[in-house]
Every structure is written in structure tokens, then in C-alpha cells.
Amino acid sequence: MSVTLNRVRRGFYADSVALMRISRAVSALPGIEAASLMIGTPSNRDLLSGSGLLDAEGAKAQADDLVIAVRAADRAAADAALAEADKLLAGGQAKAAHGGVTAVRGFGSALAALPDANLALISVPGEFAAAEARRALELGLHVMMFSDNVSVEDEVALKRLAVSKGLLLMGPDCGTALIGGAPVAFANVVPRGDVGLISASGTGLQEVSCLLARAGRGISHGIGVGGRDLSEQVGGLMTLAAFDALEADPATRHIVIISKPPAKGVADRIAARVARSAKPVTLCLLGAGGMTLTSAAEQVMGRPLHEGSLPKAGKRKGWLRGLYSGGTLCNEAQIVLLAAGLEVQSNVPVPGAAETARLDIGAHSLIDLGDDEYTRGRPHPMIDPELRNELLAQTLADPAVAVVLLDVVIGYGAHADPAGLIAQVVESAAPDRPVVVASITGTDADPQGYARQAARLAACGVLVAASNAQAAALAARVVA
Amino acid sequence: MSIQKLLSGVPRVVNIGLSGFAADLAAQGTPVVQLDWRPPAQGKKHLADLLAALGACEERIARANAEALKRMLAANPVLVDVQPAGQVIKGLGEKVLLHAGPPITWERMCGPMQGAVAGAIVFEGWAQDLESAMQLAASGGVAFHPNHHFDAVGPMTGITTRSMPVMIVENRAFGNRAYCMINEGLGKVMRFGANDAEVIARLRWLAASFGPALGAALRASGGLELVPLISRGLAMGDEMHQRNVACSALTLRALAPHLARAAGGEELAKILGFIAGNEQFFLNIGMVMGKSIMDPVRGIADSTVVTAMCRNGTDFGVRVSGTGDQWFTAPVEMPQGLYFPGYSEQDANPDMGDSAIMETIGVGAFAMATAPSVVGFVGAGGVSEAFAFTGAMSEITLAKNPRWTMPALDGQGVPTGIDVRRVVETGIQPAINTGIAHRLPGVGQVGAGVARAPLACFEQGLVALAAAMGVRP
Structure with missing residues (x-):
């Protein structure tokens, strides 16, 4: 037997649209068959009566009263609905969608909504990204192109346009930037400071900025220029533009350039620019002279970063397996392992390493799971670690494996709890499982929290190194 | 630097x-x-190619559109008179019915429109009762034409016949006239397909008493200038489609002294009460004004400006200036909205009426930013969502109307001149604030909400315009 319950608010007026909206919200509550909020005009009372929503109290309402009417399965549901209606009447308008972010459908509206916008972050499919970037540059906005699959011809044209307008074009395929202290896309929360980073690699930028942050040094800006910026064709257009800007930037006292060793002609141009820099420069060309991200950070700090802090690990016979989500971190690990005298294979081999597409081979192997072949049709492993965790479970069950090497990248854009997922896999492995060594790219200020992630890994027996290079060195020691 | x-x-x-x-x-x-990014032209390659090809004719198109905008913004619509439709609309004779939207046959008409047709036939005395009226209509004994083909517009079913009084707006900048019947009020009315004795009796009163009095008042007043009236209405929170509270009151205020001379005693009280009791009274005035503004914009070669949007409850119709009087049609969509108690989407008739002329001239949903109270019809919307509506419509229009500004947007003008290219490119469908009719004739309004103009109309319009311009992808 349903219950019809009315409450009348004397002399209460609300916009009929607002009332209809609240009516709909109240109708959706559990146990509510129908609900309506209406001003008590005779015609409205007829409407309510016709829908079986009017009781004796509501029937007495006048044209300047509000009738809150519900028909419910029982009295408790009716009372709860009236209370909710009161709350909604008091609460005013609902918040906008998109977590408070204004959403619009065109560039014109975007600039109307945010008139002094200065940066376009573009993550549309590659075939459309260049057109959007061009439009943004023409409107005088700096651009960060997260999109990949942009042709090198488009990249050159866009970067020339950017240079002619005095604008920055980060990317394409640029996942990380720190602008004026604000992390953009995949980036970590680091303190503001005096080190300016220019990086061809997103994870390279993340690792160096986090190593410096954890060592107490702050970052002025981190500018991602895209993996091809120092190629012959692009010629370092944005690296040089960013360098000029950081050199002139009063907050920046030390400049770091992170890249693979570039083509000869470009390398000479960069070297010449660095030579006349007014500020100290650390040139981190990964692998050149054994250079790692960690050693670049140490150069900036002028001291070793984690003396004597290497966790203890016993020796064990078998193969080393690296399961990576960050390509540059995978490269850095290879550089460390090669320097330690190991022979390694990888799907993203550095000079000196052999190429392999497979993980389970009779050799030390490191796989970048962020490489195209693994991300086709699925999210990047930093966002969705499922594939890596499957492979981790298989690898931990493989008697031929001695040690597993992992990177854990946290910060904005990354999965909410990558360490937690890894820990679940490790905990369910057999007691004689291989040694697991990991490093975490992140800071305590990141949403996931460096210390919390490290504690979760340590709790299940994962050896947590202070950096990716240190993790690789530790893993090398296990199998050496 | x-x-x-x-x-x-x-x-x-x-x-x-x-x-x-x-x-x-x-x-x-x-x-x-x-x-919120979408691929250009929804990823439809032939349309994206066509847009690119039209891009090479930018100068030609810009010149034509500048002329179209000039005509829209120079319009001087004045409400001048009320007369029986048959005396002022050429060709509206015996057994001719005008309807809302693009052309449609009896068989394809929705329930409310058939109901209104039957009611109008009885009202005109072409049949004795509703049943024989239905038979007459079904047997081809009457002719159907769109209002738009006769310089007219009508809300919802929009049925117009010779004996109905129509309001006349003269666009004094161009000398053209447009026509629309008087808003019948809320509830059981012909525009929602109602057709019983009460509805017919009201129409008779409008023809015999209200119309002549309003006509006399207008003639005595010298006419009601509508551009400044709309400006004030916008400042008072009307968007002139869903909300006409301010404009209806302003109209009543302007005409009351003249009405007092045109009628007297109890009849005057009834006339004043009729206007005062209908917050949507002004809607029909706004519509006929819109029609008078857009008619001079028709047929400008190379212009991509949309000159009409309308619906007959079955099809949505769009006209583009550069393709003259050709209709581009597609099935109408269901409005999204809120329903009166006891009704739901199951009861709703698809989108209907010529009232989308309001959005065609840049008000209604396009001016949502000035009427945030209306935006709630599309769901949990606040003021920011109202701004977003106007912002989105700015993406598909060519200009801001300097005569019609919105205080809440720092005096920005309403988005004006829908560009068929921009609609196709962005995939942003023009939004239309609308009442929702019951799908059965005679029940009346069951809710209100926002309808969207189907993209297919604009895609066809773009293809036809490119063909007319001799442009190939």
C-alpha cells in the first residue's frame, strides 16, 4: 500500500525549472513511486491530484505556496524523500560536469571561457593533431602535443611556425612538462627550484626531476621537446628555443638537457650553444660515456645521491628480466647492465645490446611494455598495469629467472596504485620466487605518495632502490 | 620573449x-x-573534403555572408496589425491549410498535427464534425502547405487557415511582411493538437473579438517596434523561446492604453486577462518577427547562412541562403527535457513547430546565457551551463548581434547567422528550446526541453550549396 505525503511551504517561490529538476531527483530515490514539487495553483493541484500525489495538506495549498508531494512504498521512504527535497531546495544549483572543468566544443568557446589561455595540450589522434596544433599556434598559444603518429614533416613545419612566432611547441609524443611549477600530463609534483630541464623523453624528465626533488633540489621548469627534436630533420629547433628561454629565465640557475646521443650535426650545434651558455649546463646524453639519468642528477647536485643506501641482495643463478613501463628507464637500465659487464637483449636496445622481441629467452632481457607493439588497442602500462602484472606473475613462476627488474612510475596521469598491484602479484608467488628489484619515479607530494608506494613494495619483500640506475646495478649484482 | x-x-x-x-x-x-574534440565533419571524409574545397572559395563566401549578416542586422521589424489570414496571406483560400515545418502529406503527419488539422477544418466549417474532418483531410479534400511558403510561421502544429486572425510584422528596412496566428494560451490548445469545442470556441473569440481589438490597438499605436523590445527582454532574462515573461509584459504595457480605446468594459478585461494570463503570449510575435528578419536573407548566392529551421513533428527542415528555397530534411529528434507530473518520454511527440525561427535569428537556446533559469530543462544545469550553451552556439555562427546583447556575458551580442559549414565541421547541432507536446492529439503540452537540429539537414545543405557554387572536392 503506497503512501502519499505532502509538505507545504508557505510563501515559498522557486523557479519551475528548478522545481522540475528537484522533482526528477527525488523521483529517482529508492522506494519512491512518484514525486513532484509544484507551486500550489489550482491547476497544479489538479495535476497532482490526477497523478495520485495530493494529500489533504497539499489540497489546502495556495498559489504562493510550494507543495512537495511524494508517493512512496512506505512512510520511511516518503520521509526520506521529503528530507532530500528540502536539502536540494537549499542546495541551489548542481555543479557543472567534468569535475568542475568547463567543457566546450570549439576553440572560440574555449578562448571565451579562458580568455588568457596560453597553452594548448593536444591529445587527439595523430592524423588530426597537426591541424589542431597549427590552429593553436596561429592563435598565439604555446602547444604541448601529447599525440603521437605525427609525421616528421608536420613536426618540422609546426616547429618552424612556432619559432617564427616565438612560441613553444612541445612534442609530438611528449607526455611530460612542468611549466611554472605546474605538472602537465604525465608529471610529478616537485618543489619549485632553480633547475631547468629540457628533455626529449617524458620519463627521463620525470626520473631526473624526481631524483632532484627527493635530494632536496627544486625544478624551475621541465620542457619536453619530443623524441625527434634532436634528429637530423628537426635539428633541435625546440631544444634550442627552450634553452634560450631557460637561459633568460631568472628562476633557472642550472640547465639540464636529456636526450639520446643526437645526430652528429645536431650534436655540434647543441654543443656550440651550450659552450656559450651563461648558466651551468648538464648535458645528459644517455649512454654517452656511461651517462645515466642518475648520474645527470648527481652532476647537478655535485655529489652522489644515495651513498651506501643500496639494499642487500644475495646472489642467485639465472636470468635477469626487466619489465618496464618507461622506455627511457628501460634504456637506462641496459646502459647500467652493460657497464656492469652483462650481455642484455631488449625490444628497445641501446647500442651494445641485442634486439629481441621476446622476454623468455636464454639471456638477460628487458622489455619496454610501453612500446607500440604492446600498446596497440590497450592503454599504456603506466595507466593500466594489467599486462605487466600478468607477465610479472609468469616471470615470477619461471625457474630460469633469478631477478626481476621493475620501474614504478607515479604522479599525475599514472595509475592510482601501481605498487599495490605489483605487491598483490608478488605476494601470491611461490616462496622461492626470483628476487624482485624496483625503483619508484615519483615524490611524496604525488597523489600516490612515494613513501606509501615504497612501503607497500618493501612489505612484500621487493627490494626498493633509490633510483632506476641503482635498481639495475643491484639486479646486476644478483646475477653477476 | x-x-x-x-x-x-x-x-x-x-x-x-x-x-x-x-x-x-x-x-x-x-x-x-x-x-571536447571531435574529428572534423564527424570523420566523414567526403564532407571534410568538401569543406576543404569550400575553403578555397573563402572570399566569395565571406562576401555573401557579409551581405546576409548586413540584412539580418539592418532589419527593422514592427508589429503593425492583426487581420484575418485569408485577407492578407496571398493564396490562403478555401480548403487550404498551412502547417509548421517542411512540406508533409496527411499520411505522414503526427497525431497532434492531424488533430489540429481536423479542428481547423471544423473551425472553418469545411466539415461538420471532427470525424468527417479527418475523412476530408485523408481523402485529399484539402491542400497542405508549409507556413514558410506563405511568408508565415506557426508554433507547434502551426495550423493556419483563412479565418484565423494573424499578427502582421512589417520589416520596414526591406518592406516585406510576415504573418503568425495569435498564441492561444497554455493547456488544451490547437497548437498542441487539441480540437474540442473549447478550443474551437477560443479560436472564434480570437477571430471575432481579440484579433480585431489587438489590430485596432496596433494601428492606433503606430506599430510596436520589436528590436528594442527584444533588447529589453534579453536584459530581463527572456530568451524569447522558452521564456517570454518579460516581453509579454512589455507588450501588454505598451498596448494597454490602445487596447483600452479599442474595447471596453468586461470584454476589455477579458482581452487584458488573456494576455496577462499567458507568459508565452509574446512567442508568436517573436516568431513572426523572426520570419520577417530572415525572409530578405533568402537566396543570396554563395551564402552559407541558415535562413530557416522548422519541424512538422515528423521531419526537420533547414534552408540555406545560397540554395534559395530548397528544403533539406531529416527525421526530427526527440527533445530532451523535463516532464509535468504524470508524463514521461513515452508520452512525448517528436520535435515540432516553426518556432525554431527564434534560434535561426540568434535567440532561444542561442541566448541561453541571458536566461539561466531555462537551462535546467536539459538536466542539472547551472549558470555555467547556460553560458556553455551560448558558447557552443557561438561556434557555429558568424557574428554577435550588437543590437541584442546579454548583460551576463558582459554585453556580448547573441550568436547570429548559423553557418552551415561550421555546423558540419564541428558537428555541433543547433540547440532549440521547445515545448513538448503529447503524442496523442488533444492532450496538450506535457513538458519542455531542448531539441537538436539533425546534422543530416546541414550536411545535405552543404552538399547542395557546394554543387550550386560549382565546387567539387
Whole structure:
């Protein structure tokens, strides 16, 4: 037997649209068959009566009263609905969608909504990204192109346009930037400071900025220029533009350039620019002279970063397996392992390493799971670690494996709890499982929290190194 | 220098694509706006190619559109008179019915429109009762034409016949006239398909008493200038489609002294009460004004401006200036909205009426920013969502109307001149604020909401315009 319950608010007026909206919200509550909020005009009372929503109290309402009417399965549901209606009447308008972010459908509206916008972050499919970037540059906005699959011809044209307008074009395929202290896309929360980073690699930028942050040094800006910026064709257009800007930037006292060793002609141009820099420069060309991200950070700090802090690990016979989500971190690990005298294979081999597409081979192997072949049709492993965790479970069950090497990248854009997922896999492995060594790219200020992630890994027996290079060195020691 | 400027301040980000990035930036307090990106022309290659080919004729098109806008913005619509439709609309004779929307046959008409047709036939005395009226209509004994073909418009079913009084707006800048019947009020009315004795009796009173009195008042007043009236209405929170509270009151205020001379005693009280009791009284005036503004814009070669949007409850119709009087039609969509108690989407008739002329001239849903109270019809909307509506409509229009400004947007003009190219490119469907009719004739209004103009109409319009211009992809 349903219950019809009315409450009348004397002399209460609300916009009929607002009332209809609240009516709909109240109708959706559990146990509510129908609900309506209406001003008590005779015609409205007829409407309510016709829908079986009017009781004796509501029937007495006048044209300047509000009738809150519900028909419910029982009295408790009716009372709860009236209370909710009161709350909604008091609460005013609902918040906008998109977590408070204004959403619009065109560039014109975007600039109307945010008139002094200065940066376009573009993550549309590659075939459309260049057109959007061009439009943004023409409107005088700096651009960060997260999109990949942009042709090198488009990249050159866009970067020339950017240079002619005095604008920055980060990317394409640029996942990380720190602008004026604000992390953009995949980036970590680091303190503001005096080190300016220019990086061809997103994870390279993340690792160096986090190593410096954890060592107490702050970052002025981190500018991602895209993996091809120092190629012959692009010629370092944005690296040089960013360098000029950081050199002139009063907050920046030390400049770091992170890249693979570039083509000869470009390398000479960069070297010449660095030579006349007014500020100290650390040139981190990964692998050149054994250079790692960690050693670049140490150069900036002028001291070793984690003396004597290497966790203890016993020796064990078998193969080393690296399961990576960050390509540059995978490269850095290879550089460390090669320097330690190991022979390694990888799907993203550095000079000196052999190429392999497979993980389970009779050799030390490191796989970048962020490489195209693994991300086709699925999210990047930093966002969705499922594939890596499957492979981790298989690898931990493989008697031929001695040690597993992992990177854990946290910060904005990354999965909410990558360490937690890894820990679940490790905990369910057999007691004689291989040694697991990991490093975490992140800071305590990141949403996931460096210390919390490290504690979760340590709790299940994962050896947590202070950096990716240190993790690789530790893993090398296990199998050496 | 500009890169340093970026570095010395805070990034203010337009996020184009993955919305998670925008949420992250917002969580850190970085100013960000999310641009919900879609592939150009919804990824339809032939249309994207056509848009690119039209891009090569930009100058030609810009010249034509400048002329179209000039005519829209120079319009001087004045409500001048009320007369029986048959005396002022050429060709509206015996057994001719005008209806809302693009052309349609009896068989394809929705329930409310058939109901209104039957009621109008009885009203005109072409049949004795509703049943024989239905038979007459079904047997081809009457002719159907769109209002738009006769310089007229009508809300919802929009049925117009010779004996109905129509309001006349003269666009004094161009000398053309347009016509629309008088708004019958809320509830059981012919525009929602109602056709019983009460409805017919009201129509008779409108023809015999109200219409002549209003006509006399208008003639005595010298006419009611509508552009300044709309300006005031916008400032008072009307968007002139869903909300006409202010404009109806302003009209009543302007005409009351003249009405007092045109009628007297109890009849005057009834006339004043009729206007005062209908917050949507002004809607029909706004519509006929819109028609008078858009008619001179028809047929400008190379112009991509939309000159009409209308619906007959079955099809949505669009006209583009550069293709003259050709209709581009597609099935109408269902409005999204809120329903009166006891009704739901199951009861709703698809979108209907010539009233989308309001959006065609830049008000209605296009001016939502000035009427935030209306935006709730599309769901949990606040003032920011009202702004977003107007912002989105700005994406598909050519200009802001300097005569019709919105205080809440710092005096920005309403988005004016729908560009068929921009609609196809962005996929942003023009929004239309609308009442929702019951799908059965005679029940009346069951809710209100927002309808969207189908993209297919604009895609056809673009293809036809390119063909007319001799442009090939």
C-alpha cells in the first residue's frame, strides 16, 4: 500500500525549472513511486491530484505556496524523500560536469571561457593533431602535443611556425612538462627550484626531476621537446628555443638537457650553444660515456645521491628480466647492465645490446611494455598495469629467472596504485620466487605518495632502490 | 620573449582531447578549459573534403555572408496589425491549410498535427464534425502547405487557415511582411493538437473579438517596434523561446492604453486577462518577427547562412541562403527535457513547430546565457551551463548581434547567422528550446526541453550549396 505525503511551504517561490529538476531527483530515490514539487495553483493541484500525489495538506495549498508531494512504498521512504527535497531546495544549483572543468566544443568557446589561455595540450589522434596544433599556434598559444603518429614533416613545419612566432611547441609524443611549477600530463609534483630541464623523453624528465626533488633540489621548469627534436630533420629547433628561454629565465640557475646521443650535426650545434651558455649546463646524453639519468642528477647536485643506501641482495643463478613501463628507464637500465659487464637483449636496445622481441629467452632481457607493439588497442602500462602484472606473475613462476627488474612510475596521469598491484602479484608467488628489484619515479607530494608506494613494495619483500640506475646495478649484482 | 612569458607565469591550458589531463590540472588549481574534440565533419571524409574545397572559395563566401549578416542586422521589424489570414496571406483560400515545418502529406503527419488539422477544418466549417474532418483531410479534400511558403510561421502544429486572425510584422528596412496566428494560451490548445469545442470556441473569440481589438490597438499605436523590445527582454532574462515573461509584459504595457480605446468594459478585461494570463503570449510575435528578419536573407548566392529551421513533428527542415528555397530534411529528434507530473518520454511527440525561427535569428537556446533559469530543462544545469550553451552556439555562427546583447556575458551580442559549414565541421547541432507536446492529439503540452537540429539537414545543405557554387572536392 503506497503512501502519499505532502509538505507545504508557505510563501515559498522557486523557479519551475528548478522545481522540475528537484522533482526528477527525488523521483529517482529508492522506494519512491512518484514525486513532484509544484507551486500550489489550482491547476497544479489538479495535476497532482490526477497523478495520485495530493494529500489533504497539499489540497489546502495556495498559489504562493510550494507543495512537495511524494508517493512512496512506505512512510520511511516518503520521509526520506521529503528530507532530500528540502536539502536540494537549499542546495541551489548542481555543479557543472567534468569535475568542475568547463567543457566546450570549439576553440572560440574555449578562448571565451579562458580568455588568457596560453597553452594548448593536444591529445587527439595523430592524423588530426597537426591541424589542431597549427590552429593553436596561429592563435598565439604555446602547444604541448601529447599525440603521437605525427609525421616528421608536420613536426618540422609546426616547429618552424612556432619559432617564427616565438612560441613553444612541445612534442609530438611528449607526455611530460612542468611549466611554472605546474605538472602537465604525465608529471610529478616537485618543489619549485632553480633547475631547468629540457628533455626529449617524458620519463627521463620525470626520473631526473624526481631524483632532484627527493635530494632536496627544486625544478624551475621541465620542457619536453619530443623524441625527434634532436634528429637530423628537426635539428633541435625546440631544444634550442627552450634553452634560450631557460637561459633568460631568472628562476633557472642550472640547465639540464636529456636526450639520446643526437645526430652528429645536431650534436655540434647543441654543443656550440651550450659552450656559450651563461648558466651551468648538464648535458645528459644517455649512454654517452656511461651517462645515466642518475648520474645527470648527481652532476647537478655535485655529489652522489644515495651513498651506501643500496639494499642487500644475495646472489642467485639465472636470468635477469626487466619489465618496464618507461622506455627511457628501460634504456637506462641496459646502459647500467652493460657497464656492469652483462650481455642484455631488449625490444628497445641501446647500442651494445641485442634486439629481441621476446622476454623468455636464454639471456638477460628487458622489455619496454610501453612500446607500440604492446600498446596497440590497450592503454599504456603506466595507466593500466594489467599486462605487466600478468607477465610479472609468469616471470615470477619461471625457474630460469633469478631477478626481476621493475620501474614504478607515479604522479599525475599514472595509475592510482601501481605498487599495490605489483605487491598483490608478488605476494601470491611461490616462496622461492626470483628476487624482485624496483625503483619508484615519483615524490611524496604525488597523489600516490612515494613513501606509501615504497612501503607497500618493501612489505612484500621487493627490494626498493633509490633510483632506476641503482635498481639495475643491484639486479646486476644478483646475477653477476 | 613569449616563451619566457609562459615560464614566468602560470600555464592556462586549453585541453584538447583526453579529459583526464584537464581533471588533473584542475585538481592542482591550474586554470584549464576542456575542449571536447571531435574529428572534423564527424570523420566523414567526403564532407571534410568538401569543406576543404569550400575553403578555397573563402572570399566569395565571406562576401555573401557579409551581405546576409548586413540584412539580418539592418532589419527593422514592427508589429503593425492583426487581420484575418485569408485577407492578407496571398493564396490562403478555401480548403487550404498551412502547417509548421517542411512540406508533409496527411499520411505522414503526427497525431497532434492531424488533430489540429481536423479542428481547423471544423473551425472553418469545411466539415461538420471532427470525424468527417479527418475523412476530408485523408481523402485529399484539402491542400497542405508549409507556413514558410506563405511568408508565415506557426508554433507547434502551426495550423493556419483563412479565418484565423494573424499578427502582421512589417520589416520596414526591406518592406516585406510576415504573418503568425495569435498564441492561444497554455493547456488544451490547437497548437498542441487539441480540437474540442473549447478550443474551437477560443479560436472564434480570437477571430471575432481579440484579433480585431489587438489590430485596432496596433494601428492606433503606430506599430510596436520589436528590436528594442527584444533588447529589453534579453536584459530581463527572456530568451524569447522558452521564456517570454518579460516581453509579454512589455507588450501588454505598451498596448494597454490602445487596447483600452479599442474595447471596453468586461470584454476589455477579458482581452487584458488573456494576455496577462499567458507568459508565452509574446512567442508568436517573436516568431513572426523572426520570419520577417530572415525572409530578405533568402537566396543570396554563395551564402552559407541558415535562413530557416522548422519541424512538422515528423521531419526537420533547414534552408540555406545560397540554395534559395530548397528544403533539406531529416527525421526530427526527440527533445530532451523535463516532464509535468504524470508524463514521461513515452508520452512525448517528436520535435515540432516553426518556432525554431527564434534560434535561426540568434535567440532561444542561442541566448541561453541571458536566461539561466531555462537551462535546467536539459538536466542539472547551472549558470555555467547556460553560458556553455551560448558558447557552443557561438561556434557555429558568424557574428554577435550588437543590437541584442546579454548583460551576463558582459554585453556580448547573441550568436547570429548559423553557418552551415561550421555546423558540419564541428558537428555541433543547433540547440532549440521547445515545448513538448503529447503524442496523442488533444492532450496538450506535457513538458519542455531542448531539441537538436539533425546534422543530416546541414550536411545535405552543404552538399547542395557546394554543387550550386560549382565546387567539387
